[in-house]
Amino acid sequence: MMVKKLKDIVGQRWVITDRERMIDYLTDETAASVKPKPASELALVKPANSKEVSGILKLANCERIPVFPRGGGTGLCGGAIPTKDGIILSLERLKGIEIDKDNLMAIAEAGVTLKELVEKVEEQGLFFPPHPGDESAQVGGLAACNAGGSRAVKYGVMRSYVKGIEAVLPTGEVLKLGGELLKNNTGYDLMHLIIGSEGTLAVITRVILRLFPRVAASATMVIPYNIRRDAINAVPEILQSGIIPLAIEYMDRISVEVSSEHLGLEWPCKTGTAYLMIIVEGQSEEDIHSQCERISRICHRHHGLEPLIGITRKEQDKILKIRSNIYSSLKRDLADTIDIAVPPASMGKLMEAIDRVAERYGTTIPMCGHAGDGNLHPALMKDLVENKRGNLKKAKREIYQETVKLGGTMTGEHGLGRIRIPDVDIFLDKKRLELMAGIKKVFDPNGILNPGCIIKCDK
Numbered sequence: 001m002m003v004k005k006l007k008d009i010v011g012q013r014w015v016i017t018d019r020e021r022m023i024d025y026l027t028d029e030t031a032a033s034v035k036p037k038p039a040s041e042l043a044l045v046k047p048a049n050s051k052e053v054s055g056i057l058k059l060a061n062c063e064r065i066p067v068f069p070r071g072g073g074t075g076l077c078g079g080a081i082p083t084k085d086g087i088i089l090s091l092e093r094l095k096g097i098e099i100d101k102d103n104l105m106a107i108a109e110a111g112v113t114l115k116e117l118v119e120k121v122e123e124q125g126l127f128f129p130p131h132p133g134d135e136s137a138q139v140g141g142l143a144a145c146n147a148g149g150s151r152a153v154k155y156g157v158m159r160s161y162v163k164g165i166e167a168v169l170p171t172g173e174v175l176k177l178g179g180e181l182l183k184n185n186t187g188y189d190l191m192h193l194i195i196g197s198e199g200t201l202a203v204i205t206r207v208i209l210r211l212f213p214r215v216a217a218s219a220t221m222v223i224p225y226n227i228r229r230d231a232i233n234a235v236p237e238i239l240q241s242g243i244i245p246l247a248i249e250y251m252d253r254i255s256v257e258v259s260s261e262h263l264g265l266e267w268p269c270k271t272g273t274a275y276l277m278i279i280v281e282g283q284s285e286e287d288i289h290s291q292c293e294r295i296s297r298i299c300h301r302h303h304g305l306e307p308l309i310g311i312t313r314k315e316q317d318k319i320l321k322i323r324s325n326i327y328s329s330l331k332r333d334l335a336d337t338i339d340i341a342v343p344p345a346s347m348g349k350l351m352e353a354i355d356r357v358a359e360r361y362g363t364t365i366p367m368c369g370h371a372g373d374g375n376l377h378p379a380l381m382k383d384l385v386e387n388k389r390g391n392l393k394k395a396k397r398e399i400y401q402e403t404v405k406l407g408g409t410m411t412g413e414h415g416l417g418r419i420r421i422p423d424v425d426i427f428l429d430k431k432r433l434e435l436m437a438g439i440k441k442v443f444d445p446n447g448i449l450n451p452g453c454i455i456k457c458d459k
Protein backbone atom coordinates (compact mmCIF):
# COMPACT_ATOMS: atom_id res chain seq x y z
CA MET A 1 0.00 0.00 0.00
CA MET A 2 1.16 3.55 0.70
CA VAL A 3 4.27 2.36 2.56
CA LYS A 4 5.92 1.24 -0.66
CA LYS A 5 5.16 4.61 -2.30
CA LEU A 6 6.48 6.47 0.74
CA LYS A 7 9.72 4.44 0.58
CA ASP A 8 10.04 5.41 -3.09
CA ILE A 9 9.92 9.08 -2.06
CA VAL A 10 12.24 9.16 0.99
CA GLY A 11 14.15 5.87 0.81
CA GLN A 12 13.50 2.61 2.67
CA ARG A 13 15.38 3.63 5.82
CA TRP A 14 13.23 6.68 6.49
CA VAL A 15 9.82 5.00 6.63
CA ILE A 16 9.14 3.32 9.96
CA THR A 17 6.09 1.17 10.58
CA ASP A 18 7.28 -0.80 13.57
CA ARG A 19 5.28 0.50 16.56
CA GLU A 20 8.16 0.04 19.01
CA ARG A 21 10.40 2.29 16.93
CA MET A 22 7.83 5.08 16.69
CA ILE A 23 6.87 5.17 20.36
CA ASP A 24 8.57 8.54 20.96
CA TYR A 25 6.56 10.05 18.13
CA LEU A 26 3.11 9.13 19.47
CA THR A 27 2.85 11.72 22.25
CA ASP A 28 4.14 15.17 23.09
CA GLU A 29 4.73 16.95 26.42
CA THR A 30 1.02 17.51 27.11
CA ALA A 31 0.00 16.60 30.64
CA ALA A 32 -3.67 16.03 29.76
CA SER A 33 -4.26 12.64 28.20
CA VAL A 34 -4.72 12.59 24.44
CA LYS A 35 -4.45 9.08 23.13
CA PRO A 36 -2.64 8.29 19.89
CA LYS A 37 -4.31 5.92 17.43
CA PRO A 38 -3.85 2.40 18.78
CA ALA A 39 -4.22 0.58 15.44
CA SER A 40 -1.23 -0.30 13.30
CA GLU A 41 -1.93 1.82 10.24
CA LEU A 42 0.57 4.51 11.12
CA ALA A 43 3.78 5.26 9.22
CA LEU A 44 6.52 7.50 10.58
CA VAL A 45 8.22 9.25 7.67
CA LYS A 46 11.38 11.35 7.82
CA PRO A 47 11.94 13.36 4.64
CA ALA A 48 15.29 15.08 3.94
CA ASN A 49 14.08 18.20 2.14
CA SER A 50 11.05 20.17 0.96
CA LYS A 51 10.94 18.21 -2.32
CA GLU A 52 10.38 14.99 -0.38
CA VAL A 53 7.84 16.73 1.89
CA SER A 54 6.03 17.80 -1.26
CA GLY A 55 6.02 14.22 -2.63
CA ILE A 56 4.60 12.85 0.63
CA LEU A 57 1.83 15.45 0.80
CA LYS A 58 0.89 14.98 -2.86
CA LEU A 59 0.53 11.24 -2.25
CA ALA A 60 -1.41 11.71 0.99
CA ASN A 61 -3.74 14.21 -0.64
CA CYS A 62 -4.49 11.90 -3.59
CA GLU A 63 -5.19 8.97 -1.29
CA ARG A 64 -6.89 11.08 1.45
CA ILE A 65 -4.43 9.95 4.13
CA PRO A 66 -4.15 12.12 7.29
CA VAL A 67 -0.71 13.67 7.86
CA PHE A 68 0.52 14.74 11.32
CA PRO A 69 3.45 17.21 11.06
CA ARG A 70 5.88 16.87 13.94
CA GLY A 71 8.76 18.96 15.26
CA GLY A 72 10.49 18.38 18.59
CA GLY A 73 7.34 16.98 20.27
CA THR A 74 7.55 19.57 23.07
CA GLY A 75 4.05 20.94 22.45
CA LEU A 76 1.73 21.29 25.44
CA CYS A 77 -1.69 20.84 23.83
CA GLY A 78 -1.57 17.59 21.89
CA GLY A 79 -1.09 19.22 18.47
CA ALA A 80 1.41 16.67 17.18
CA ILE A 81 -0.35 13.55 18.47
CA PRO A 82 -1.52 11.21 15.68
CA THR A 83 -5.10 10.43 16.65
CA LYS A 84 -5.99 8.66 13.39
CA ASP A 85 -4.36 6.21 11.01
CA GLY A 86 -2.00 8.08 8.70
CA ILE A 87 1.48 9.53 8.36
CA ILE A 88 3.58 11.07 11.14
CA LEU A 89 5.70 13.55 9.22
CA SER A 90 8.85 14.29 11.21
CA LEU A 91 10.89 17.28 10.05
CA GLU A 92 13.95 16.30 12.12
CA ARG A 93 16.26 15.70 9.14
CA LEU A 94 15.85 19.23 7.75
CA LYS A 95 18.90 20.64 9.51
CA GLY A 96 20.40 23.31 7.24
CA ILE A 97 21.18 26.68 8.80
CA GLU A 98 22.91 29.81 7.51
CA ILE A 99 23.51 33.14 9.19
CA ASP A 100 23.35 36.27 7.03
CA LYS A 101 25.29 38.69 9.23
CA ASP A 102 24.87 41.65 6.86
CA ASN A 103 21.09 41.45 7.00
CA LEU A 104 20.95 40.12 10.58
CA MET A 105 18.90 37.08 9.59
CA ALA A 106 19.12 33.31 10.17
CA ILE A 107 17.83 31.01 7.43
CA ALA A 108 17.01 27.73 9.15
CA GLU A 109 15.37 24.55 7.95
CA ALA A 110 12.39 23.36 9.98
CA GLY A 111 14.22 20.63 11.94
CA VAL A 112 16.89 22.89 13.48
CA THR A 113 16.30 22.87 17.24
CA LEU A 114 16.14 26.01 19.35
CA LYS A 115 19.40 24.88 21.03
CA GLU A 116 21.16 24.52 17.66
CA LEU A 117 19.83 27.88 16.47
CA VAL A 118 20.99 29.70 19.63
CA GLU A 119 24.46 28.12 19.43
CA LYS A 120 24.90 29.00 15.77
CA VAL A 121 23.68 32.57 16.26
CA GLU A 122 25.91 33.12 19.32
CA GLU A 123 28.95 31.80 17.42
CA GLN A 124 28.49 34.81 15.16
CA GLY A 125 28.24 37.22 18.10
CA LEU A 126 24.53 37.70 17.48
CA PHE A 127 21.34 37.20 19.48
CA PHE A 128 17.99 35.52 18.79
CA PRO A 129 15.66 37.20 21.33
CA PRO A 130 12.74 34.77 21.95
CA HIS A 131 13.40 31.73 24.10
CA PRO A 132 10.23 29.71 24.47
CA GLY A 133 11.02 27.12 27.08
CA ASP A 134 12.22 23.76 25.90
CA GLU A 135 15.35 23.91 23.72
CA SER A 136 14.55 20.70 21.85
CA ALA A 137 11.63 22.45 20.11
CA GLN A 138 12.36 22.90 16.39
CA VAL A 139 12.13 26.16 14.49
CA GLY A 140 9.30 24.75 12.33
CA GLY A 141 7.35 23.89 15.48
CA LEU A 142 8.12 27.24 17.10
CA ALA A 143 6.77 29.09 14.06
CA ALA A 144 3.81 26.68 13.68
CA CYS A 145 2.83 27.41 17.33
CA ASN A 146 3.81 31.09 17.35
CA ALA A 147 5.60 30.25 20.58
CA GLY A 148 6.12 32.94 23.23
CA GLY A 149 8.17 32.39 26.38
CA SER A 150 9.37 34.60 29.18
CA ARG A 151 11.28 37.08 27.01
CA ALA A 152 8.10 38.14 25.20
CA VAL A 153 7.66 41.03 27.62
CA LYS A 154 10.55 42.87 25.95
CA TYR A 155 10.91 41.15 22.60
CA GLY A 156 7.51 39.80 21.60
CA VAL A 157 6.63 36.30 20.33
CA MET A 158 7.89 34.20 17.39
CA ARG A 159 5.62 36.05 14.96
CA SER A 160 7.72 39.19 15.43
CA TYR A 161 10.87 37.37 14.32
CA VAL A 162 9.68 35.23 11.42
CA LYS A 163 10.31 37.25 8.25
CA GLY A 164 10.05 34.50 5.68
CA ILE A 165 8.73 30.98 5.35
CA GLU A 166 8.93 28.11 2.90
CA ALA A 167 5.90 25.91 3.37
CA VAL A 168 4.39 22.97 1.51
CA LEU A 169 0.64 22.93 0.94
CA PRO A 170 -1.37 19.71 1.29
CA THR A 171 -1.45 19.55 -2.53
CA GLY A 172 2.36 19.37 -2.56
CA GLU A 173 2.82 22.89 -3.94
CA VAL A 174 5.72 24.77 -2.35
CA LEU A 175 5.08 28.36 -1.20
CA LYS A 176 7.86 30.86 -0.55
CA LEU A 177 6.47 33.71 1.55
CA GLY A 178 8.22 36.85 2.79
CA GLY A 179 12.02 36.95 2.76
CA GLU A 180 14.92 38.73 4.38
CA LEU A 181 12.68 41.76 4.56
CA LEU A 182 11.78 44.09 7.40
CA LYS A 183 8.88 45.61 5.50
CA ASN A 184 6.51 43.70 3.25
CA ASN A 185 2.96 44.70 2.47
CA THR A 186 2.20 42.85 -0.73
CA GLY A 187 -1.30 41.39 -0.53
CA TYR A 188 -2.94 39.32 2.20
CA ASP A 189 -0.32 38.12 4.65
CA LEU A 190 -0.42 34.37 4.07
CA MET A 191 2.80 33.89 6.01
CA HIS A 192 1.19 35.20 9.18
CA LEU A 193 -1.78 32.86 8.64
CA ILE A 194 0.60 29.91 8.56
CA ILE A 195 2.48 31.11 11.67
CA GLY A 196 0.43 29.80 14.59
CA SER A 197 -1.64 27.43 12.43
CA GLU A 198 -0.21 24.40 14.30
CA GLY A 199 0.38 22.28 11.22
CA THR A 200 -3.20 22.52 9.95
CA LEU A 201 -2.67 24.71 6.85
CA ALA A 202 0.80 23.82 5.53
CA VAL A 203 4.03 22.10 6.50
CA ILE A 204 6.79 24.61 7.25
CA THR A 205 10.13 23.52 5.80
CA ARG A 206 12.28 26.64 6.17
CA VAL A 207 12.10 29.81 8.26
CA ILE A 208 13.88 33.16 7.97
CA LEU A 209 14.39 34.70 11.41
CA ARG A 210 15.40 38.20 12.43
CA LEU A 211 18.49 38.50 14.64
CA PHE A 212 19.96 41.25 16.79
CA PRO A 213 23.44 42.16 18.07
CA ARG A 214 24.33 40.50 21.34
CA VAL A 215 23.73 42.50 24.54
CA ALA A 216 26.76 43.07 26.74
CA ALA A 217 25.49 42.25 30.23
CA SER A 218 22.55 40.81 32.14
CA ALA A 219 21.39 40.05 35.67
CA THR A 220 18.66 37.85 37.10
CA MET A 221 16.88 39.12 40.19
CA VAL A 222 14.56 37.19 42.51
CA ILE A 223 12.38 39.33 44.74
CA PRO A 224 10.58 37.41 47.50
CA TYR A 225 7.21 38.50 48.87
CA ASN A 226 5.03 37.30 51.71
CA ILE A 227 1.86 38.32 49.93
CA ARG A 228 1.28 37.46 46.28
CA ARG A 229 -0.81 40.57 45.63
CA ASP A 230 2.17 42.77 46.54
CA ALA A 231 4.36 40.96 43.99
CA ILE A 232 1.79 41.32 41.22
CA ASN A 233 1.08 44.97 42.09
CA ALA A 234 4.76 45.85 41.61
CA VAL A 235 4.74 44.73 37.94
CA PRO A 236 2.86 47.66 36.30
CA GLU A 237 5.07 50.14 38.16
CA ILE A 238 8.24 48.39 36.93
CA LEU A 239 6.93 48.53 33.37
CA GLN A 240 5.99 52.22 33.73
CA SER A 241 9.45 53.12 35.07
CA GLY A 242 11.02 53.10 31.62
CA ILE A 243 12.95 49.86 32.20
CA ILE A 244 11.75 47.01 30.01
CA PRO A 245 13.10 43.85 31.58
CA LEU A 246 13.81 40.85 29.37
CA ALA A 247 11.47 38.82 31.58
CA ILE A 248 9.21 39.32 34.59
CA GLU A 249 8.12 35.91 35.84
CA TYR A 250 5.84 35.07 38.74
CA MET A 251 6.36 31.83 40.70
CA ASP A 252 4.87 30.53 43.92
CA ARG A 253 6.83 28.77 46.63
CA ILE A 254 5.24 25.33 46.01
CA SER A 255 6.33 25.39 42.35
CA VAL A 256 9.94 26.47 42.97
CA GLU A 257 10.38 23.99 45.82
CA VAL A 258 9.06 21.05 43.80
CA SER A 259 11.29 22.06 40.88
CA SER A 260 14.41 22.53 43.06
CA GLU A 261 13.89 19.15 44.70
CA HIS A 262 13.40 17.51 41.32
CA LEU A 263 16.72 18.96 40.16
CA GLY A 264 18.57 18.25 43.42
CA LEU A 265 19.21 21.99 43.84
CA GLU A 266 18.47 24.39 46.64
CA TRP A 267 16.13 27.32 45.97
CA PRO A 268 18.37 30.25 46.88
CA CYS A 269 15.69 32.35 48.67
CA LYS A 270 15.04 31.54 52.29
CA THR A 271 12.19 34.02 52.68
CA GLY A 272 8.87 34.62 50.94
CA THR A 273 6.00 32.55 49.56
CA ALA A 274 5.70 34.33 46.22
CA TYR A 275 8.47 35.47 43.87
CA LEU A 276 9.13 37.76 40.97
CA MET A 277 12.03 36.67 38.80
CA ILE A 278 13.22 39.62 36.72
CA ILE A 279 15.91 39.51 34.04
CA VAL A 280 17.48 42.77 32.93
CA GLU A 281 20.03 43.36 30.21
CA GLY A 282 22.11 46.33 29.18
CA GLN A 283 25.20 47.60 27.45
CA SER A 284 27.43 47.71 30.57
CA GLU A 285 27.72 46.46 34.16
CA GLU A 286 26.88 49.98 35.41
CA ASP A 287 23.72 50.03 33.33
CA ILE A 288 22.68 46.66 34.81
CA HIS A 289 23.40 47.79 38.38
CA SER A 290 21.39 50.95 37.90
CA GLN A 291 18.40 48.97 36.51
CA CYS A 292 18.57 46.48 39.41
CA GLU A 293 18.66 49.29 41.92
CA ARG A 294 15.64 51.03 40.42
CA ILE A 295 13.68 47.76 40.30
CA SER A 296 14.65 46.95 43.91
CA ARG A 297 13.33 50.33 45.04
CA ILE A 298 9.99 49.78 43.28
CA CYS A 299 9.68 46.26 44.70
CA HIS A 300 10.53 47.51 48.18
CA ARG A 301 7.72 50.07 47.97
CA HIS A 302 5.41 47.10 47.28
CA HIS A 303 6.66 45.25 50.39
CA GLY A 304 9.20 43.11 48.54
CA LEU A 305 11.78 41.45 50.82
CA GLU A 306 15.57 41.51 50.31
CA PRO A 307 16.19 40.74 46.59
CA LEU A 308 18.65 38.16 45.43
CA ILE A 309 20.67 39.27 42.41
CA GLY A 310 22.45 36.75 40.20
CA ILE A 311 25.23 38.38 38.18
CA THR A 312 27.51 35.53 37.10
CA ARG A 313 26.33 33.16 34.35
CA LYS A 314 26.35 30.31 36.89
CA GLU A 315 24.13 32.14 39.39
CA GLN A 316 21.69 33.20 36.69
CA ASP A 317 21.57 29.74 35.11
CA LYS A 318 20.70 28.12 38.43
CA ILE A 319 17.66 30.38 38.94
CA LEU A 320 16.56 29.95 35.32
CA LYS A 321 16.95 26.19 35.51
CA ILE A 322 14.64 26.02 38.53
CA ARG A 323 12.08 28.26 36.77
CA SER A 324 12.27 26.26 33.52
CA ASN A 325 11.82 22.92 35.28
CA ILE A 326 8.62 23.80 37.12
CA TYR A 327 6.47 22.16 34.45
CA SER A 328 8.52 18.95 34.17
CA SER A 329 8.67 18.52 37.94
CA LEU A 330 4.93 19.01 38.45
CA LYS A 331 3.95 16.99 35.37
CA ARG A 332 3.56 13.63 37.13
CA ASP A 333 0.77 15.04 39.33
CA LEU A 334 -0.78 17.31 36.72
CA ALA A 335 -4.15 16.79 35.07
CA ASP A 336 -3.67 19.85 32.86
CA THR A 337 -1.74 23.09 32.78
CA ILE A 338 -3.55 25.93 31.17
CA ASP A 339 -2.22 28.92 29.28
CA ILE A 340 -4.60 31.82 29.78
CA ALA A 341 -3.64 35.46 29.16
CA VAL A 342 -5.27 38.69 30.31
CA PRO A 343 -4.31 42.36 30.00
CA PRO A 344 -1.15 42.43 32.17
CA ALA A 345 -2.58 44.74 34.85
CA SER A 346 -5.46 42.26 35.44
CA MET A 347 -3.21 39.34 36.36
CA GLY A 348 -3.79 39.82 40.13
CA LYS A 349 -7.59 39.74 39.70
CA LEU A 350 -7.30 36.59 37.59
CA MET A 351 -5.21 34.86 40.26
CA GLU A 352 -7.72 35.77 42.96
CA ALA A 353 -10.56 34.36 40.83
CA ILE A 354 -8.56 31.13 40.39
CA ASP A 355 -8.00 30.89 44.16
CA ARG A 356 -11.78 31.04 44.59
CA VAL A 357 -12.24 28.24 42.02
CA ALA A 358 -9.63 26.15 43.88
CA GLU A 359 -11.45 26.73 47.16
CA ARG A 360 -14.80 25.70 45.69
CA TYR A 361 -13.30 22.42 44.44
CA GLY A 362 -11.25 21.68 47.56
CA THR A 363 -7.91 21.72 45.74
CA THR A 364 -4.75 23.80 45.43
CA ILE A 365 -3.88 25.36 42.08
CA PRO A 366 -0.17 26.28 41.96
CA MET A 367 0.44 29.17 39.57
CA CYS A 368 3.39 30.48 37.68
CA GLY A 369 3.51 32.59 34.61
CA HIS A 370 4.81 35.45 32.59
CA ALA A 371 3.71 38.32 34.85
CA GLY A 372 5.15 40.95 32.51
CA ASP A 373 2.77 40.01 29.69
CA GLY A 374 -0.28 38.71 31.59
CA ASN A 375 0.18 35.05 30.58
CA LEU A 376 -0.57 32.65 33.45
CA HIS A 377 -0.13 28.87 33.71
CA PRO A 378 -2.34 27.54 36.53
CA ALA A 379 -1.53 23.90 37.27
CA LEU A 380 -4.66 21.76 37.62
CA MET A 381 -3.63 18.78 39.71
CA LYS A 382 -4.81 15.18 39.45
CA ASP A 383 -6.72 15.40 42.74
CA LEU A 384 -9.34 17.42 40.81
CA VAL A 385 -10.05 14.32 38.72
CA GLU A 386 -9.82 12.00 41.69
CA ASN A 387 -12.00 13.94 44.14
CA LYS A 388 -14.99 13.83 41.78
CA ARG A 389 -15.40 12.87 38.15
CA GLY A 390 -16.14 15.87 36.00
CA ASN A 391 -14.61 18.37 38.41
CA LEU A 392 -11.59 19.01 36.22
CA LYS A 393 -13.79 19.96 33.28
CA LYS A 394 -16.04 22.17 35.38
CA ALA A 395 -13.19 23.92 37.22
CA LYS A 396 -11.40 24.57 33.94
CA ARG A 397 -14.54 26.09 32.38
CA GLU A 398 -14.99 28.34 35.41
CA ILE A 399 -11.40 29.57 35.09
CA TYR A 400 -11.95 30.24 31.39
CA GLN A 401 -15.14 32.18 32.15
CA GLU A 402 -13.26 34.34 34.66
CA THR A 403 -10.58 34.91 32.02
CA VAL A 404 -13.17 36.13 29.49
CA LYS A 405 -14.65 38.52 32.07
CA LEU A 406 -11.22 40.15 32.33
CA GLY A 407 -10.92 40.51 28.53
CA GLY A 408 -8.56 37.55 28.28
CA THR A 409 -7.81 34.73 25.90
CA MET A 410 -7.75 30.94 26.18
CA THR A 411 -4.16 30.46 25.11
CA GLY A 412 -1.38 33.01 25.20
CA GLU A 413 1.36 30.88 23.67
CA HIS A 414 0.75 27.11 23.57
CA GLY A 415 -2.05 27.10 20.99
CA LEU A 416 -5.33 25.16 20.83
CA GLY A 417 -3.95 21.82 19.65
CA ARG A 418 -6.38 19.02 20.39
CA ILE A 419 -7.01 19.49 24.09
CA ARG A 420 -8.44 23.04 24.07
CA ILE A 421 -11.18 22.43 21.48
CA PRO A 422 -13.97 21.39 23.92
CA ASP A 423 -13.91 24.83 25.60
CA VAL A 424 -13.15 27.01 22.61
CA ASP A 425 -16.84 28.10 22.40
CA ILE A 426 -16.20 30.28 25.47
CA PHE A 427 -13.73 32.39 23.47
CA LEU A 428 -14.62 32.12 19.78
CA ASP A 429 -18.06 33.00 18.44
CA LYS A 430 -19.83 31.21 15.60
CA LYS A 431 -18.73 33.67 12.92
CA ARG A 432 -15.08 33.40 13.84
CA LEU A 433 -15.25 29.59 13.87
CA GLU A 434 -16.97 29.72 10.47
CA LEU A 435 -14.22 31.95 9.01
CA MET A 436 -11.52 29.68 10.43
CA ALA A 437 -13.20 26.60 8.91
CA GLY A 438 -13.39 28.46 5.56
CA ILE A 439 -9.65 29.26 5.65
CA LYS A 440 -8.85 25.64 6.48
CA LYS A 441 -10.92 24.52 3.46
CA VAL A 442 -9.04 26.86 1.10
CA PHE A 443 -5.62 25.58 2.19
CA ASP A 444 -6.58 21.96 2.76
CA PRO A 445 -9.75 21.07 0.81
CA ASN A 446 -9.54 17.36 1.67
CA GLY A 447 -8.81 17.94 5.35
CA ILE A 448 -5.70 15.74 5.41
CA LEU A 449 -3.41 18.02 7.38
CA ASN A 450 -3.39 17.49 11.15
CA PRO A 451 -7.10 16.65 11.41
CA GLY A 452 -8.63 17.34 14.83
CA CYS A 453 -6.13 20.08 15.67
CA ILE A 454 -7.45 23.67 16.16
CA ILE A 455 -10.68 22.86 14.30
CA LYS A 456 -13.01 20.11 15.49
CA CYS A 457 -12.91 17.05 13.27
CA ASP A 458 -16.35 15.65 12.33
CA LYS A 459 -15.21 12.20 11.22
Ligand SMILES: Cc1cc2nc3c(=O)[nH]c(=O)nc-3n(C[C@H](O)[C@H](O)[C@H](O)COP(=O)(O)OP(=O)(O)OC[C@H]3O[C@@H](n4cnc5c(N)ncnc54)[C@H](O)[C@@H]3O)c2cc1C
Pocket residue numbers: 028029068069070071072073074075076078079080091110131132133134136137138139140141142143144145146147148149150198199200202203204205324327328413414417450453
Ligand atom coordinates in the same frame (compact mmCIF):
# COMPACT_ATOMS: atom_id res chain seq x y z
C1 LIG B 1 9.37 22.43 29.61
C2 LIG B 1 8.62 23.15 28.51
C3 LIG B 1 8.58 24.53 28.53
C4 LIG B 1 7.90 25.21 27.53
N1 LIG B 1 7.87 26.56 27.58
C5 LIG B 1 7.22 27.24 26.62
C6 LIG B 1 7.18 28.67 26.66
O1 LIG B 1 7.72 29.29 27.55
N2 LIG B 1 6.50 29.30 25.67
C7 LIG B 1 5.87 28.62 24.66
O2 LIG B 1 5.27 29.26 23.79
N3 LIG B 1 5.90 27.29 24.61
C8 LIG B 1 6.55 26.59 25.56
N4 LIG B 1 6.57 25.22 25.51
C9 LIG B 1 5.81 24.53 24.45
C10 LIG B 1 6.59 24.12 23.19
O3 LIG B 1 7.98 24.09 23.41
C11 LIG B 1 6.25 25.03 22.02
O4 LIG B 1 4.86 24.94 21.75
C12 LIG B 1 7.01 24.73 20.73
O5 LIG B 1 6.67 25.71 19.79
C13 LIG B 1 6.71 23.36 20.14
O6 LIG B 1 7.67 23.08 19.12
P1 LIG B 1 7.98 21.59 18.67
O7 LIG B 1 9.00 21.64 17.57
O8 LIG B 1 8.31 20.74 19.81
O9 LIG B 1 6.57 21.18 18.04
P2 LIG B 1 5.70 19.87 18.24
O10 LIG B 1 5.34 19.65 19.65
O11 LIG B 1 6.34 18.73 17.52
O12 LIG B 1 4.40 20.29 17.43
C14 LIG B 1 3.59 21.33 17.89
C15 LIG B 1 2.58 21.72 16.79
O13 LIG B 1 3.26 22.28 15.68
C16 LIG B 1 3.03 21.51 14.49
N5 LIG B 1 4.31 21.48 13.77
C17 LIG B 1 5.52 21.10 14.24
N6 LIG B 1 6.46 21.27 13.29
C18 LIG B 1 5.82 21.75 12.18
C19 LIG B 1 6.23 22.14 10.88
N7 LIG B 1 7.51 22.07 10.50
N8 LIG B 1 5.29 22.58 10.01
C20 LIG B 1 3.99 22.68 10.38
N9 LIG B 1 3.53 22.33 11.61
C21 LIG B 1 4.44 21.89 12.49
C22 LIG B 1 2.56 20.14 14.97
O14 LIG B 1 1.73 19.55 14.04
C23 LIG B 1 1.81 20.53 16.25
O15 LIG B 1 0.51 20.95 15.95
C24 LIG B 1 7.24 24.50 26.49
C25 LIG B 1 7.30 23.11 26.48
C26 LIG B 1 7.96 22.43 27.48
C27 LIG B 1 8.00 20.94 27.43
